[in-house]
Amino acid sequence: MTLPTIALTMLGGEDGWRWAIAISAIVMAAYGVFYWFAITDGPSATSHRKTRKAMAMEVSTWGDMIKLILWTIPLVGCLAILVWRIQDMGFLSVNGALIAYLAIVAIVIYQIVQIIRVNVPILKKGVPEDDKYHFNSVAALNTTYFANFGAELAVISMLPMFFEQTWGLSAAAAGLIAASFAFVNLVARPMGGAVSDRMGNRRFVMLSYMFGIGIGFMLMGLMNSNWPLIVAIAVTIFTSFFVQGSEGATFGIIPSIKRRITGQISGMAGAYGNVGAVVYLTIFTFVTPTQFFYILAGGAFISWVVCFIWLKEPEGAFDEEYYVSSVDRMIEEQELAKTQAKPQQG
Structure with a gap:
């Protein structure tokens, strides 16, 4: 605002x-x-669990590696949509677009190679049962952030114009009203995380929020100039409450999936929010605002179905201490040995 x-x-x-x-x-x-001077540098070494390889996410099965590759491709591949749109609008030459497409393909291939290099040795050796995790849960949370944060970025971009044209408002008034969608973030997102902590069932909270997003955008699709403006604003805030809250709920689950790779899971899910924004805003150029709201609702409901099927309630999500696997202990022992060896070498 x-x-x-x-x-x-x-x-x-x-x-x-x-x-x-x-x-x-x-x-x-x-x-x-x-921030640089006021914040300490992360958790202590005794509480932080390092991943074995930072170049790619670890998985538990060969099937999960294939899924990881498939879910990695859109992270960079979605840039091809932007290249196509920019070229179509006349701001990029054919040769320039070709170079951009080749660069995108090269980056995707590089990421796939890194996934294979990191995971093939681990999978050949065998992943201990106590160190396995459900990659399907990661995929499900990718869809939630695609559908919630992606929708947020897309809606914020078009909502001022929608209010201005539908109710004949000034640009300033339409911008302020549309900004209420983002302003709710100050309360709704932390509330989503808090609800996830307090309800005792993170999966149920996630499903509830995604269903609420679908209902909210369906109501926004019904809005027109015959609606009282105050009611339209209330529906917008209602929808935003679920959108922002589901974002908090998403990151309420992530740390409980696999502590050692929390950063990588967070990065992947967060990136899918931007993928969603690119896809949704591209779709918006071909549809009306009413159709667009229904499409956003459809995306939320699809994510709800994926979460219902794939998302698992994290084991030990409400334990006082994070679960430590045999691999976590092995990595900790290796790091400790390296630390003790340094003074002796000096």
């Missing part, structure tokens, strides 16, 4: 939005400096 206000009312003019973004950049840069 702050940026539209600064851009349209405080600064104004054709360059108002440029100055607003510049001010935002200055604030972020200042906060980055503060």
Whole structure:
């Protein structure tokens, strides 16, 4: 809500939005400096579990490795959609697009090679039963972030125009009302994580939030100029509550899936939010706002079905201590041996 206000009312003019973004950049840069000096560097060595390889995510079975490859391709492959749209709009030549496509293919191949290099030796050796995890849960959470964060980024991009054109509002008023969708984030996202912690069943909370997103976007698809504006705003906030809350619930589950690779799972799920934004915004260029809301609802319901089938309630999700497998202990012993060997070498 702050940026539209600064851009349209405080600064104004054709360059108002440029100055607003510049001010935002200055604030972020200042906060980055503060963060560097104010925050300690991660958990202690005794509580942090290091992954064996940082180049690719570890999996438990050969089938999971195939799934990981398939779920990795869209992370970079979705950029091909942007290249196609930019070329179609005349901002990129055929040769430029070809170079971009080849670069995308090269990056995808590189990632696949890394997945194979990391996992083939591990799988040949055999993964201990106590170190296995359900990759399907990772895939399910990829879909939730695709459907919630991807929808959030897409809706924020088109909602001001929708309110302006549907109810004949000024650009400033439409921007402020549409910003309420993002403003709810201050409460709804942490609440999603808190509910996931308190309910005692993270899977149920995730399913509930995704179903709520579907209902919310279906209601937004019904909105038109005959609706009272206050009701439309209420429906928008209602939908945002579930969208933002489901994002918090997603990251409420991730740390419980496999502690050693929490960062990699988080990175993959988070990246799928951007994949969702690219896909949804590309679709938006071909449909009406009403159709677009229904498409977002469909994405949420599809994710709900995937979670219902694939998402498992993490074992020990509410234990006071994280589960430590035999591989975790082996890695810890190796790191300890390296640490003890360094003073002797010196």
